[in-house]
Amino acid sequence: MKKPFDSLRYRYIAIAASSIFILAGIVMFFAKGFVTGIDFGSGYSEEVRIAPLGFSVSYDGDKNAVLSAESGILTLTMRDPSGVEIISFRPEEYPLSGDIAEELELHGAEVSVKDPLLPSSNLIAGFGFPAVLSESPVRVNFATDTVDVRIEDVREALAPVGGASVQTVGEASDAGFQIRVNAGENETQSDIEGRVNSALGSAFGAENIVIMRADFVGPKFSSSLFRDSVLGVLLALALILVYVAFRFRFAYAVSSIIALMHDVLAMLSFILIFRLEVSSTTIAAVLTIIGYSLNNTIVIFDRIRENIKIEKKLDVESLISMSVRQSMTRTVITSLTTLFAIVPLAFLGSGDIQLFAINLTWGLIAGAYSSVFLAPAFLSFFHRIMPINVEKEKKEEEYSLV
Numbered sequence: 001m002k003k004p005f006d007s008l009r010y011r012y013i014a015i016a017a018s019s020i021f022i023l024a025g026i027v028m029f030f031a032k033g034f035v036t037g038i039d040f041g042s043g044y045s046e047e048v049r050i051a052p053l054g055f056s057v058s059y060d061g062d063k064n065a066v067l068s069a070e071s072g073i074l075t076l077t078m079r080d081p082s083g084v085e086i087i088s089f090r091p092e093e094y095p096l097s098g099d100i101a102e103e104l105e106l107h108g109a110e111v112s113v114k115d116p117l118l119p120s121s122n123l124i125a126g127f128g129f130p131a132v133l134s135e136s137p138v139r140v141n142f143a144t145d146t147v148d149v150r151i152e153d154v155r156e157a158l159a160p161v162g163g164a165s166v167q168t169v170g171e172a173s174d175a176g177f178q179i180r181v182n183a184g185e186n187e188t189q190s191d192i193e194g195r196v197n198s199a200l201g202s203a204f205g206a207e208n209i210v211i212m213r214a215d216f217v218g219p220k221f222s223s224s225l226f227r228d229s230v231l232g233v234l235l236a237l238a239l240i241l242v243y244v245a246f247r248f249r250f251a252y253a254v255s256s257i258i259a260l261m262h263d264v265l266a267m268l269s270f271i272l273i274f275r276l277e278v279s280s281t282t283i284a285a286v287l288t289i290i291g292y293s294l295n296n297t298i299v300i301f302d303r304i305r306e307n308i309k310i311e312k313k314l315d316v317e318s319l320i321s322m323s324v325r326q327s328m329t330r331t332v333i334t335s336l337t338t339l340f341a342i343v344p345l346a347f348l349g350s351g352d353i354q355l356f357a358i359n360l361t362w363g364l365i366a367g368a369y370s371s372v373f374l375a376p377a378f379l380s381f382f383h384r385i386m387p388i389n390v391e392k393e394k395k396e397e398e399y400s401l402v
Contacts, residue, residue, distance in 0.1 A: 004321075004325060005321075005325050007320075007321060007324045007373050007376055007377070008317055008320060008376060008377060008380055009321075010373060011374075011376075011380070014369070014373035014374055014377065015374065018262055018266065018370075018374065021266060021269055022262075022265045022266060022269050024269060024273060025265065025266075025268060025269020025270070025273060026269070028269075028273055029272055032272075032275075034271070034272065034278045035277050035278065036277065036278050036279070043180060043181050043182040044180070044181045044189060044192040044196070044214070044215070044216050045178070045180045045181075045213075045214070045215045045216075046178075046179045046180075046193070046196060046211060046213070046214045046215075047169060047176065047177070047178050047214075048176070048177055048179065048200065048209055048210060048211055048212060049124050049126070049141075049143070049174065049175060049176045049177075049210045049212055050147055050149045050176075050200075050204050050208055050209060050210075051122075051124045051141040051142060051143045051147060051208060052114070052115055052118060052142060053114040053115065053139055053140070053207040054097030054100075054113070054114060054115055054116075054140050055098075055100075055111050055112060055113045055114055055115075055116075055140055056111070056112045056137035056139050056140065056207075057101075057104055057109050057111050057112075057133065057137065057138050057140065058109065058110045058133060058134065058136065058138070059108065059109045059110065059133035059134065059135075060110070060134070060135050061108045062080065063078045063079060063080045063108070064078070064079040064080070064132070065077070065078050065108075065109070065132070065133040066078075066079075066131070066133065067130065067133055067138060067140075068129055068130035068131075069123060069125030069129045069130070072091075072121065072122075072123050072125075073089065073090055073091070073123070074088075074089040074120070074123055074140065075087065075088045076089070076104065076107060076109075087103065087107065089103065091119070091121035094120050095119065095120055095121075096116060096117055096118065096119065097113070097115060097116055097117070097118040097119075097120055097140070098113060098117065099120065100120055100140075101113045109133065112137065114207065118142035118144055119142060119144070120142065122142045122143040122144065123142055124141045124142060124143050124210045125210075126141075126211045126212050127211055127212060127214065128211070139207060139210075143174070143175070145173065149175045151167075153203070154166050154200075157199050157200055157203030158179065158196065158199050158200070160199055161195050161196055161199050163181060163182050164180070164181050165179070165180040166178070166179055166180075169350060169351065176212070179196060181195075181196060183216070188216075189214075189216035192216070193214065197209060197211070229280070229283040232283070232287070233264065233283065233286060233287065233290075236287060236290055237257060237260060237261070237290070240253075240256065240257065240260065240294055241253050241254075241256075241257050244256050244257075244294075244301075247298075249386070251379060251383060251386045252301050252379060254378070254382055255301075255375050255376075255379040255381075255382055256294060256297045256298070256301070256375055258374070258378050259293065259297055259370040259371065259374045259375035259378060260290055260294060260297075262366075263289055263293045263363065263366050263367050263370055264286055264290070266362075266363075266366040266370075267285070267286060267289060267359060267362060267363050270359075270362045271359065276355060276358065276359070277355060279352065281352045281356040281359070282355070282356075284356065285359035285360050285363055286359075286363070288363070289360065289363030289367050292338070292363070292364065292367050293366075293367030293368075293370060293371060296334070296367060296368060297370075297371045297375045299327050299330060299331070300323055300324055300327045300331075300371060300372075300375065300376065301375070301379070303323040303326055303327050304319060304320055304323040304376075304379070307322060307323050307326075316380070316383050317380050317383075320376045320379060320380055321376075323376075324372055324376050328372065331368055331371060331372060332368070335364055335365070335367075335368040338364055339361060342357050342361050342364065343361055345357035
């Protein structure tokens with residue numbers, strides 16, 4: 001006859017495996033440290049697209065002229081005391097960049113055409129739009145399949161900048177890149193931005209660089225954010241300890257907190273070993289996993305408390321194993337259901353969303369594992385120090401919140 005599943009039978013194997021994994025993370029921490037994002041490490045972040053210049057446009061007339069780009073459509077808005085004129089350059093009416101340039105000239109703008117044959121449907125609008133037209137030219141770029149820029153080319157171009165981290169954004173054919181540079185002491189955003197864009201301009205042509213987004217976090221703000229994030233996690237753990245101690249007993253609370261600390265350390269070890277970036281999204285993933293793992297653990301602990309009052313002939317370790325078996329289906333189904341929603345983002349997402357999904361996927365696995373193998377094992381250990389008895393459980397039930 002096949003023996004029923006007994007999670008406590010594997011307690012020492014589980015504790016040893018977790019200890020080895022966390023120890024590997026600690027070694028990586030002292031050897032290489034975290035790969036921090038700009039929000040924790042301070043620095044400059046820039047998302048760029050490398051796309052050919054179609055034309056540049058300027059205006060020195062009497063009207064107020066604004067060139068905007070929404071949903072891939074270029075729009076010219078001209079205002080004067082007599083009214084407002086809006087001209088939208090839709091791709092079906094103006095299929096090429098040269099067609100838009102000709103129409104802009106008809107409305108009094110001065111246009112310098114670089115490539116009149118670029119498809120207007122591939123308009124690339126950076127954060128310079130909407131732009132108030134003046135004597136200073138505004139560049140309008142359009143993506144094309146002829147651009148062949150690899151991530152290795154961008155890294156080579158940014159080598160003089162020093163310490164630049166480059167990631168691909170979107171498909172390789174989009175020529176989109178996320179660039180991060182750590183800030184030096186007393187270095188400002190304009191200093192780093194100038195160095196980065198100068199290096200990119202020298203390699204690919206300044207007129208072909210479209211800045212899609214730019215962020216800068218100073219050293220003081222990043223250190224404050226990191227400190228507040230750590231305090232937030234510690235406060236969450238402290239409040240959970242108080243809640244579980246009040247809702248159950250102190251032995252349950254200590255067991256659940258140790259299991260939750262395991263989940264946090266396991267996630268950080270995973271990040272260290274696989275050199276993932278630590279940012280504010282990492283803290284969001286950690287807090288999400290704390291709540292998710294605690295929910296799984298509370299379900300098992302609640303079943304243990306109920307079984308203690310029903311199965312009076314069984315010893316506590318047998319009750320713990322039985323309770324884990326009874327909750328196993330619920331734990332597995334809940335974890336798989338969540339993973340089905342998260343895993344596609346881990347593979348198909350990009351940027352912070354993908355990083356959050358990867359962290360959450362590992363955290364869900366670690367949380368389910370600790371709820372089944374570690375939290376019950378710790379409760380069994382603390383039972384020897386603070387024995388669980390039926391009378392105490394009945395008394396607590398009278399004051400239960402449920």
